[in-house]
Amino acid sequence: MPVIYFLIYLLTMIGIYSLLAMSLNFQVGFTGLINFGQVAFFCIGAYASSLLVTKAGAPLILGFVGGMALSGLFGYIISIPTKSLKADYWAIATLAGGEVVRLLALNEGWLTEGPFGVMSIPQPLRWLFSKDSYPLFYLFLIAACVLIIYFVLSLLTNSPFGRNLKAIRDEEDLCLSLGKNTRKLKLQAMVVAGMVAGLAGALFAHYITYISPENFKPIETFLMWAMIIVGGRGNHLGAILGAVVIQLFNVSTRFIGGYVPLGSDTMAALRMVIIGLLIVLFLLYAPEGLIRERKKVYHLKRKHIE
Amino acid sequence: MRRLVDVVVTSILLGLLINVGAVGGAEEPVRIGLLCPITGTQAVMSEDMLTGAKMAVEETNAAGGVLGRPLELIVEDTETRPAPGMDAARKLIGVDRVEILTGGFSSGVSLPIAEYAQEQGVLYVLAVPTSPLFRDVGPCCMSITVVDSFKGKAVADFAVEDSGKKKFALIHMNNAFGQAIKQVTINRLKELGAEIVTEVDYELNKVDYKAELLRLFAKDPEAIVGTWYAKEGLVTAKQAYEMGLLNVDKVPWYVSEITSSYAEALDKIPEVLEGIKGLDPLEPGRLFSEKFKERMGREPITAFAAHYYDAVRMIAMAINFANSTDPAAVRDTLFEIDDWYRGMSYGGDKRFDEDGMQDHAQFRKVIIQNGKKVDY
The missing domain is CATH 3.40.50.2300 (Response regulator)
Structure with a gap:
């Protein structure tokens, strides 16, 4: 049943984008760090892992770990000069950072193969499975990663660390006045988010088996943004749901095309319009997204005051 | 909002089903x-x-x-x-x-x-x-x-033979297409004893290429070899002309494909392109x-x-x-x-090599004169 393979592929891509959206959500939704260069983490994870494996001959598991580590490291590095910036300047700095990473991948041909891209990236445990069963295995691998990351991030955001991050998001000055080292906290948040997105990058590279700088243009970042706008910020489940909705919308026009009296070219052009419309509608009518953040409200009991 | 999600999911499932149902029939x-x-x-x-x-x-x-x-x-x-x-x-x-x-x-x-x-x-x-x-x-x-290698080699041959110059500056877009052509062009130019004084790689979709053009001419090249897409071809030709760099009598320009590089420029600023030479696929x-x-x-x-x-x-x-x-x-x-088929692209002749790629290509040499491409 080839249709099943398409569904498996779709779910796999949704899984990868879920990780990216969760990572972005961790920065934007929980810490209030407006990252317009999210694709940089994705790019570094993908390139680091595939180059470690194809060029340095490292085992695959080391590639994945290396991808996560380097991406986390990039989160750390980009935070050093920018950590004291306010949200809007942070956005510009990260946007530039994302482009710098892509241009490095494009121009440092000795390392990254430049515009030709890295080909024939090996797949983990490929020899264990047949051509037909491997996609299913990979889907399970991705699903497992999504689940683990979901729980790890939930643990983090429910811990005192997570509450500090939300405090930064809601009122950084207040957080500072309580004696919290907000710079350090932001830095830690970026490292965590970087590692998650780096994992997504590695999973993507070893799934598609070919990467080139064209995969990591700024538009990817904005798709991830669309996901958390639709899904809801400050909420891990929202990020996953956002990834599901945006990915489904993206492919849905390929299927409705045959049943409405519009040419495939018009339908293709409509796709981006639909996503744009979706974002506008959500911002207007459901600014909190599909799933709202559950904020804990601490009620003061009257008698304590009296 | 749940209804919205329902609609999306249903439309996709429906799409899949109808596609499956469509298989079979007389x-x-x-x-x-x-x-x-x-x-x-x-x-x-x-x-x-x-x-x-x-x-x-x-x-x-x-x-x-x-x-x-x-x-x-x-x-x-x-x-x-x-x-x-x-x-x-x-x-x-x-x-x-x-x-x-x-x-x-x-x-x-x-x-x-x-x-x-x-x-x-x-x-x-x-x-x-x-x-x-x-x-x-x-x-x-x-x-x-x-594949790109043919074009890169052909333009190098043409440029050296036609200009008789020794010092070349190259400009190519920084993507797989441009870089593959560039590599072959460089190798061929060196084989022919020419010197490459500058290699410029440019990013696509920019509105200003002055910096790239200045770099291209920085080391006094005697001839230029380059490749563009329609949009970048228009902007660079216009800016090079404005900067006084586009002077083909002094420094001739060779373009690996005139049509795809100057489709827009030929339409909008043909007078600027006067005298630029290059290759073109045989008339489609x-x-x-x-x-x-x-x-x-x-x-x-x-x-x-x-x-x-x-x-x-x-x-x-x-x-x-x-x-x-x-x-x-x-x-x-x-x-x-492949021997029998007379095509419409690249002179029509098709011939697959053992890898299934085309191993045969003909180009025509053209020059832009009075705002038109003419055979050179």
Whole structure:
């Protein structure tokens, strides 16, 4: 049943984008760090892992770990000069950072193969499975990663660390006045988010088996943004749901095309319009997204005051 | 909001179901998948390419179709981005169950698709992408267009022979296409004893190329060799002219493909381009251009329209001769029919080498005079 393979592929891509959206959500939704260069983490994870494996001959598991580590490291590095910036300047700095990473991948041909891209990236445990069963295995691998990351991030955001991050998001000055080292906290948040997105990058590279700088243009970042706008910020489940909705919308026009009296070219052009419309509608009518953040409200009991 | 999600999910499931239901039936058409950058950075050319492909389908069907059945294209958009390109290919292979793919534009988008098609045993006949990396993909990947190496070598030969100069400066776009041409051009120029004083790589879609142009002329080159797409060709030619750098009597310019580099510039600022020389694919069969004009009321703006036409015609012809749509059979037959097929692109002559790539290309030398391309 080839249709099943398409569904498996779709779910796999949704899984990868879920990780990216969760990572972005961790920065934007929980810490209030407006990252317009999210694709940089994705790019570094993908390139680091595939180059470690194809060029340095490292085992695959080391590639994945290396991808996560380097991406986390990039989160750390980009935070050093920018950590004291306010949200809007942070956005510009990260946007530039994302482009710098892509241009490095494009121009440092000795390392990254430049515009030709890295080909024939090996797949983990490929020899264990047949051509037909491997996609299913990979889907399970991705699903497992999504689940683990979901729980790890939930643990983090429910811990005192997570509450500090939300405090930064809601009122950084207040957080500072309580004696919290907000710079350090932001830095830690970026490292965590970087590692998650780096994992997504590695999973993507070893799934598609070919990467080139064209995969990591700024538009990817904005798709991830669309996901958390639709899904809801400050909420891990929202990020996953956002990834599901945006990915489904993206492919849905390929299927409705045959049943409405519009040419495939018009339908293709409509796709981006639909996503744009979706974002506008959500911002207007459901600014909190599909799933709202559950904020804990601490009620003061009257008698304590009296 | 839940209703919205319901609608999305239902529409997709419905789409899948109806597609599955469509298989079977008496006059069921033979379907091949066409990947085309309908949206995204290369969208301007997609209308031409789609038209070329549609013309090929109509002509095939008017002549009896394939295997006694009509030929049908299933067109999917790649958005000129790798991820949606992969969505498109997986949908065509998985849901529409096509066994033959064609089209394509950007090598970066088509390479992962070619690798996937190879894994699935689906034949991918490339109409436009030209990266030399396609050679290594495997037997399921074939191309009806010449890989970059031919053009790079030919333009180097032309430039050295025509100008007699020794010091060259090169300018190419920084993508797989430009860089592959550049590499071959450099090697050939060195073989011919010329010196390369500057290599400039430029990013696409910028509005200003003054810095690149200054770098290009920084070390007093005696001649320029370059490649552009329509938009970048227009901006660089205009700015070079304004900066007084475009003076072909002093420093001649050689362009590896005049039409794709200056399609827009020739239309808007022809006087600036005066005297620029370069290569061009042999006229895309007059017949094709005339039919195209009849249909669209204008000439094709890109040579790629004829590429799409040729790819579809050749596939249809191969299916008929193989008497099967089996990818392996069609592939083998393509090797046999390449001698007989008179195409519309690149002078029409097609010849596959052992890797399924084109090993033969003819170019014509042109010069821009009085705002028009004329044979040189």
